[in-house]
Amino acid sequence: MPTVQRIAESDPLLSTRVEVVEACSEWFVHVVEDGRDHTRSFDVEAFALNYAEGQCSRLNLKEYLRI
Numbered sequence: 001m002p003t004v005q006r007i008a009e010s011d012p013l014l015s016t017r018v019e020v021v022e023a024c025s026e027w028f029v030h031v032v033e034d035g036r037d038h039t040r041s042f043d044v045e046a047f048a049l050n051y052a053e054g055q056c057s058r059l060n061l062k063e064y065l066r067i
Contacts, residue, residue: 016032016061018055028042031059
């Protein structure tokens with residue numbers, strides 16, 4: 001049975017990443033880690049970007065993807 005890491009390596013949709021999205025004057029930070037994801041919403045862009053940077057640091061990622 002393939003491990004989550006192997007699946008993540010072969011499927012970019014499951015790879016560890018942090019994404020920031022703005023929609024309807026609300027900011028969302030989407031974090032994908034070990035094939036699982038969670039999303040947090042923020043009313044203030046600076047708070048969302050700060051959270052995204054913290055998640056990148058925690059996950060040892062160089063940058064987040066701003067969509």
